[in-house]
Amino acid sequence: MSYHDASEAWTGTPVETRFAVPDMHCAGCIAKIERLLPAQPGIEGARVNFSSKTVTVAHAPALEEPDIIRAFDAIGFEAQSLQGAASQARSAALKRLIRALAVAGFAAMNVMLLSVSVWSGADGNARHLFHWISALIAIPAVAYAGRPFFESAFRALRAGTTNMDVPISIGVTLATGMSFYETIVGGEHAWFDGALMLLAFLLAGRVLDEMMRGRAASGAEALVRRTAPGAMRLDAAGGSQWVSADALAVGDRLLVAAGERLAADGIIEQGSSRFDLSLLTGESAPVVAGPGDTATAGTLNLEAPVTLRVTAVGEARTIAEIARLMEGAAQSRSHYVRIADRASRLYAPVVHLLAGLSFAGWMIAGAGWHQSLLVAIAVLIITCPCALGLAVPVAQVVVCGTMMRAGLLVKDGSALERLAQADEALLDKTGTLTLGRPVPDGLETLGEAERGIVRALAMASRHPLAIALRQALGGADVGPATLTDVVEKPGEGVEARYGDHLVAMRRPRPGELPADGDGRAAVALDLLGEAPHIIRFTDALRPDAADALAQLAALGLPARIMSGDREDAVKAVSDRLGIPGEGDMRPADKMALLEARIAAGHRPLMVGDGLNDGPALAAAHVSMAPASASDVGQQAADIVFLGDRLGGIPVAVRAARATMRVVRENFALAVGYNVLAVPLAMAGKVTPLIAAVAMSTSSLIVIANSLRLRWKVK
């Protein structure tokens, strides 16, 4: 359905789709997008999120992503669909954590105010009053803000394990309970401030961590969206009828119109056409298929209607096979243990042991249970893992902010940890090293008037090559010529009248193409002169590919190409870039190669875009995909880079390594602080004042250290 139909026929609620628009850089761009985009047919509204360089478009359900990307194109912006890439949409869990943090922060500040008065000498009745007010604020606040920790600790205990939340919960509960007891009996010290500050700092770490966690990738779901929901089935009488994809059976005959996606695998019986296989093989040039050839579900019929006999449906289709491969590969990677989790595994037993030892030691020394318990609580609070809890997320969030501005979306914090370890790079060719879209050659041989005609002709068609021509000429300052009698013949081209001349942009006839035809796409242009102009299209390398690969090699990541494309096409690119390359690889081959590299002890970084790269992206130690990638590529990748440049890859590697350095420093700081403070606490020398000061200082140092990354990563 074209979007003109959509705008008229459709009434109902709009659906929303998110797009990355990396070129937005000023207030003018925001205003332009938000005002002009809704003026395009079928589009109801647009909302820019400048921080994440995304636009949420509300549009008619019939409007598909390519239509909306064309609408962006019409107002002068390049947009890429962002299905499943780093979502800034704040999850319910994140909002809950932020609310808990706000409550804990509020309570901590007020209780601290009262505590400072006590420390600076409030005595007798005043101290008693202050303690009571503190208790009144702190107990509900702890009950509310501590829930994320209590719930997690309870789950862990019920499962018979411990995690970082168990000592936190015990520490906070004991400290609050003990302080309440002290308040009732009119004791000298209360720990409410310590308990609340502990919660506030830890929640800050959790909030940052939650911001980093991307949505769980569900590649299979994205794959299903790529196949057609149904097809036209021909019956014995020669009639045809639309049936849904589930109802198709092996042996059915389908009529596939031009511009339609295939719902099932099959063999072509009648007619021949070009098919866009880029989704499956990564091959960007459309492939000609005629009677007897196989066609695969998910591919797009570009030119002429064909009749297809179905050979595989549902789970037997090639596309479903890829989905299975991907799910398997993604599971093997989920065993990776994040550095923070590894730290907390060590941490919890040590803290319990120290607190237990202190309690036992003081009991043995004859201090009485009250005094011993106070010391044990002091140990639990002073070893507070807040610096430890902040060590990883603060560094990651700071880096992700800087990377976002450089056009790199990180989907998962552990991606940075894994990227820092990568020691080789495997790259897909089409769409990754190259732009993945045809770029016309030799337009400069045309005169100014001729360019105007070509631009006008190209604007009349939605064929991929016409769009490529339009984009190539869009930058030039030649306005489109005025044409009359414009006719588009599907599969043939566009004809029109320019003054007295008959002009056309059409498919080249046999014999018009040079004999060395290397299979590149071409159009013939009948313009003012006699002989037609033949314009060839190539898939151009990304502008900075060679430079980016050199930088990667300097970082210790030698690159090689791994492509589903033809061997000779791969060789041309690998020779130009001076790196080894392999072609004709099926998705399973790529995945097998990656698994072999991992088994050999390497940690490969996979960069790819296509559906055919999905399993390999999921199997690699860490993976990146361009934002122009298929949904599946984006789902499977850990990091998505925006724009046409590959330079983001070395930037990401450097950023990841800098992050890991800072994370290790943070751990060293947190542990160093504990080494100093714990003996004091065990010796019973720690008053609430010292605990509060030491705890905040260690956390602030960790935050300050992480903020250095902002300047280090460029």
Add this chain to the structure above:
Amino acid sequence: MNGLLFLIPVALLLGLTGLVAFLWSLRAGQFDDPDGAAMRILIEDDDSPAS
């Protein structure tokens, strides 16, 4: 001491106001796009914003 009886509730009330204001603005989505908010102030609004 009498001053405290008056000042402490005032301090708590002010803090609570801040907390409520923060939770409200969080719910209203004001922290979704901080950079964009800084830019939008420069847009000349001669008509009402789209949707």
